[in-house]
Amino acid sequence: MINKLISKIRKTNAPIVVGLDPMMKYVPGHITKAAFGEYGETLEGAAEAIWQYNKGIVDAIYDLVPAVKPQIAMYEQFGLPGLEAFRKTVNYCREKDLVVIGDVKRGDIGSTSEAYAVAHLGKVQVGSKFHYAFDEDFATVNPYLGSDGVKPFLKVCREEKKGIFLLVKTSNPSSGELQDLAVSAGERQETIYETVGRYVAEWGAECMPEEGDYSYVGAVVGATYPEQGRILRKMMPRTFILVPGYGAQGGKGADLVHFFNEDGLGAIINSSRGIIAAYQQEKYARFGEAGYADAARAAVVDMREDIASALETVRK
């Protein structure tokens, strides 16, 4: 799946993943009205609204980008109907041949992590049959529990030819409270995020596809921390980095160059709000609420330009 992601990045010339993180305040009035008209102001109504909203965006952008990243929390808050909308969104994106990164940030111990891995990337056994539960292509994973929590995911990835992105240095303001702490590991002095980065590189070495330069154990490193991105890029040369925090969270095109390798690959930049709610920005206000999907498409085109020109400047 990492090779499919890379080949799609090459084809679209867009190392971009669109975060499908719907909030009710982004959904245009006509969609909400229709959904509430059919299901009332219920969980089902909300789920229908975000599903229709997502579908409009996916239809508008699927030929421009290699991947989408639905954030499951935004669906989970609407209970079972919300999670059904998540499942439908995942399926629909896969039908459109998009790579789907489930932003689930799961992680637990042993058999429990295995259950999460099965839920999101693998298939579960029921009697003599096997079924896929959510069936994303990649999942994000939290490293706090150590290798016990990660290895069950690697096992499922190996079987299913899928992948994970492990949280290394997250994009939020307080990410340093734990991740930036300096630890002494023998004679080495390093930060927690570097320790996790070393693990990612180590696990990744055992998780290389049959052909290709990048392992299917990726890392999450926030665009808001370009300096740390530079350090981690060097520590993990064969790791694909998923970079959230571009746009709405403050990361800029110029900050992104450190996340890429010399081959122009090695990173994929996420934007959520900046694309899916582009129509709410002054820059794209001309599209209006009804044109929210076209606004999203225009925002993707602009983002592609921004990244390409930033990478261009560096190479000169």
Add this chain to the structure above:
Amino acid sequence: MINKLISKIRKTNAPIVVGLDPMMKYVPGHITKAAFGEYGETLEGAAEAIWQYNKGIVDAIYDLVPAVKPQIAMYEQFGLPGLEAFRKTVNYCREKDLVVIGDVKRGDIGSTSEAYAVAHLGKVQVGSKFHYAFDEDFATVNPYLGSDGVKPFLKVCREEKKGIFLLVKTSNPSSGELQDLAVSAGERQETIYETVGRYVAEWGAECMPEEGDYSYVGAVVGATYPEQGRILRKMMPRTFILVPGYGAQGGKGADLVHFFNEDGLGAIINSSRGIIAAYQQEKYARFGEAGYADAARAAVVDMREDIASALETVRK
């Protein structure tokens, strides 16, 4: 909710939480057969089997223990039907007046953590209405993202009078890979789990119920690490500790005493497999598969004795 938990611990004289972590291999044949007979070997069939299995256990133990802890991964692997079984289990346990600790180990940044908090502890707004999605009483939370990831949970806890248990030192063998690392914070030398413990104590100080000695910000510390339990107990005197790892994972009654305060409170011990699959142990084999619920009840009674006598010995 922390006060309800404490008053129920006092009433039952059992600082015990039963982990409702169903695996298909625990479910007695007659239950599986009936469920597959009705729904086939489908996700629905598996979900029906674990729901009926849970119901039998809850009916057999609800008067003996204050709380249950369903592990959501075990349901999530069966997709939407599995999560419906989770929801039904949570509801049923609450009807039986059990305190429900959702073992969800969620955690993300800002608005995303807020969505998780709403999903599991709060209510979500849909138009002019509010709905509960999963509605547990407590949730477990992962600290890797720092305070941005935790504070949205505290906000919802305050509004709903609920609580969380933050992962501090987990029970699994590899938990030390990150959690035991020594960090230098100014002049202080401490481990990561101590750093997280300090945060728990700090956040807890701002999250005290109107009356009572314990905050509604609890901590998860594994029974398999009694020495670390002793250290954390002292660092966080007003923190309730949720202690997994008793029984099947290797923790013993005698190891548990360090997790309690002088008042005999401050900890609640989890057992999952050791109770819900007791009938598969030689010790409870006399109950047979059909008597799995009675076996669970007998295992709870034995566990209550084990803990009581361990605490007794110390006080002498």
